[in-house]
Amino acid sequence: MLFDPVCYSVNSTAMGDVLAAVPVVKYAIDTYHKECDYRIVASKHFREFFYFVPDGKFLVMEDDTWKFDKKYSIRRLNDMEPKGGNLCRLTPARMSLSHYASIGLLGTILSPETYNYMALPRVSVNKFSIDFSKAVILVVSYRDVNRSIPSEELLKIATFVKSRDLIPVYVGRTVDGAWRERAPVSPFTPPKFGIDLRNQTSILELASIMDKSLAVCGVDSGPMHLAGTTSVPIISGYTNVAWQHRIPKRSVGKTIVIEPDPMDCRYCSSVWAKDFYNFLNCFYGHNNCVKTLRAEKYIDALTSILEGK
């Protein structure tokens, strides 16, 4: 087989997009680049996802050091015009993140088994002094109001976890990265019970914590995809994006989908065809999909996991 030398630019700041792209990149390296050179460009925040890429072949997106030899053809995860905007209007809201990565980076569609998220290197989390075998991880920070879970519902879930003599552990990131310009819209304030690990974990630490825990609960977001690199049971809510497009791909581990109540507009970003609308805000302004991600749905799912069903 003959191939061009390629630079794969995983040019997304969304952790889920990048995690879904990792197995695609691995496939490309194993299939096309045994004898043909390549480079991987990604954010420095996500370097550890590409642990199988040697240092000399990994270029940091933020440093702009990837102005390389033009013998490489560039393939971008997000096909952006120089001034921004998506040239092809392909969006990962309308197809699975994995298909999106495969089409964006390889121009093809790979077989489903190729898409399984790759396990990340485990790191020590002893410094947190928490018995994670009794922990339920709650993802509590979100970027978009229409992709979040109401704070009062989070509190009910946390209360339920505590009532079962388990430990609610609050995770998420509110101080840097993608959050810099847009503050989390669901400013959950952790109660006095449970453990607040917000902004205290590295990505690898968070994955290791999740791997040791009883379950991870939240709404479709980067940390939920991170949970997808482990076998921990996941309870994930979906609002404006269809769960079929976003459920983490993995060969082991139970994932329970929490859907909004039936309504015409749920999963709007996936089902509709409005290219000029910014789905970061509810089209109708009511956010009913978010409001119906009620605690009892999560509690029912969590109960079934705790009871081994």
Next chain:
Amino acid sequence: MIIADPVCYSLNSISMGDVIAAAPVIKYAMNTFHTNTDYKVLVRPYYWDIFKSFVPEDKLGDQSQPFTCHPPWQIRYLNTPRSINARTTSMHMHLSTFASIQLLNRIIPETELAYLPMPKVDVEHFNIDFSKAVLIVVTYRDDVRRIPFSTVAGIAEWVMSKGLIPVYIGCVDSSDIWKDSPFKLAFDALPFGGISLLNKTSILELASIMSLSRAVVGLDSGPIHVAGTTSVPIVCGFTNVAPEHRFPMRPKGIFIPVTPSLPCSHCQSRWCLNYYDFGFCYFKHTECVKQMTADKFITALDHIFQFGV
């Protein structure tokens, strides 16, 4: 209710196979996104017949004429300009999937991608008993995607030995595809016997003839995709493109691929050389074409005639 933008779908391909594969995608779009939202379908006039049965006349436009649209209208192209940023091609995925991604930015279910039957037209004026006809596609654009003359002769001879009629079909001069082709074939002399319908059929007549015939034989090309709109048995050779990316989507009708056995078989589908023009053999031996021997097609035809559809 699905909310969608008004869209102009530009089927900017001169390849009949691309356009036929795109037709069900257009129909899906009309039924799903445009029940309340306007749309336009731009396609070359010589392909209008493919769409007239389901696209109202006022929605059908000439793709070869300049067209501009302004928001909220947007234009979606089947083929995006060839550049390093738009290397999604129909060579690395199925034609139908390609159309779905390019036109709708999503992968619609396979059940929606079945080629649409064309309206049947009268073909009695040809005075041929098509129930005894085997149609052989004999005109091709590319050196790497054709059947050798000796193969056509061998197939024709075998067909006649079975008391059947070889009917030669294709088009050598009616569209600009063939204008500059160095492989424009002239079958005027018809050295093998049989009947020539070269340049004598419209697309609808060709489809109607095919639906009445015993089988259609040829290399992956426009007429093979026309055959895919019927349930006629198809024996189709594949040289530089993989059959899994090109078989006609249809609910019924036997399809037998004929493939070469070479390390470089289906190069255009398997390799990733973005800058090479696969209209020409990379190794300049066109061995894949030479392996399209008559015996392979005859074996397939014999199977069809013995065991039926």
